[in-house]
Amino acid sequence: MITTQSRRVLASAVVAAALLAGCASPDVEPTSPTATQGDFPRTVEHFRGATEIPAQPVRVAALDSSYSDAVLLLESELVAHTDYRQDGLPEYLGADRETFAAEAVSVGELSNPSLERLAAINPDVIISAEVRHGELYDQLSAIAPTVFSETTGPTWKDNIRLLAEALGKEVVADAKLAEYEERAQKIGAEINAKHNNPVVSIIRFAGEPTARLYRTTSFSGIVLEDAGIARPDSQLADPENPTNIMNAISPENLHLAEADLIIVSSYDPGDDKDAESVREAAQPFRASRLWDTLEGRKVDVRDEVWMMPVSVQGAHAILDNLAEIFDVDPHRN
Incomplete structure (x- = not known):
């Protein structure tokens, strides 16, 4: 020491x-x-x-x-x-x-x-x-x-x-975490009641040959879990590696992204040239026939909210998005 x-x-x-x-x-x-x-x-x-x-x-x-x-x-x-x-x-x-x-x-x-x-x-x-x-x-x-x-x-x-x-600041931490978790439960309960327990999928394009399906062990996955939102089997915890937060798929496996709601996030590198590379890497997925045959509603979201924060504030921002997407009370104090 x-x-x-x-x-x-x-x-x-x-x-x-x-x-x-x-x-x-x-x-x-x-x-x-x-x-x-x-x-x-x-x-x-x-x-x-x-x-x-x-x-x-x-x-x-x-x-x-x-x-x-x-x-x-x-x-x-x-x-x-x-x-x-x-x-x-x-x-x-x-x-x-x-x-x-x-x-x-x-x-x-x-x-x-x-x-x-x-x-x-x-x-x-x-x-x-x-x-x-x-x-x-x-x-x-x-x-x-x-x-x-x-x-x-x-x-x-x-x-x-x-x-x-x-x-x-233990008292503050406990209060802020409890406040977030209570809000997540309220929003999730209203979503499930209004939309008959929808399944939500998260797919991300990050400039790689594969696309990422985010598991319940990821940041955004934990927020959905806290809200009691169901996930596809392809995005549950990895039984062989509980620390694994994503499932990388090729365009041929796009069916694994199927859900009632498909959250679509694209990495934004903040540079025009790099951003073009991300769009090019996503093209085989977005232009695929399988992409069009996915029955779930696809909603594009901000990558800097769903993927980057890893915090209570970021989790609240995801809850804001979910409440808006599903048209339920955001339960903001």
């Missing part, structure tokens, strides 16, 4: 590098934490071991977008984040971007965050995942107390609870 004293010594080299690089700490006024749960200092057990957090964190650095969302969900101040596919924080976060991330600074791309920039921001705690930044864990821990989950994606609810433990 890295103690607070040793962290200060280790961080000095990183901070010095930041100053030499011309980085300056942004003028961010700390905000008061809300709904404190438990005592500090505390030790948080996580994927890389145990991290001592000496005082309740106020300024949080999140190096994965799902954790950026989680910081805002837990009503804490986000001071640093990384960018993936787009600059800045996504629109589905709404007014929380101004409330809890008004001074948030990007520290670079998800795949290559700047340690110098991060050190200059001086966060109270850093949150990420082994699958994202495992090779940087020791360097991050030299900057601030660092907590890692093993991965992101399907573990999003557990990851929110891990972050809540690090921030002393």
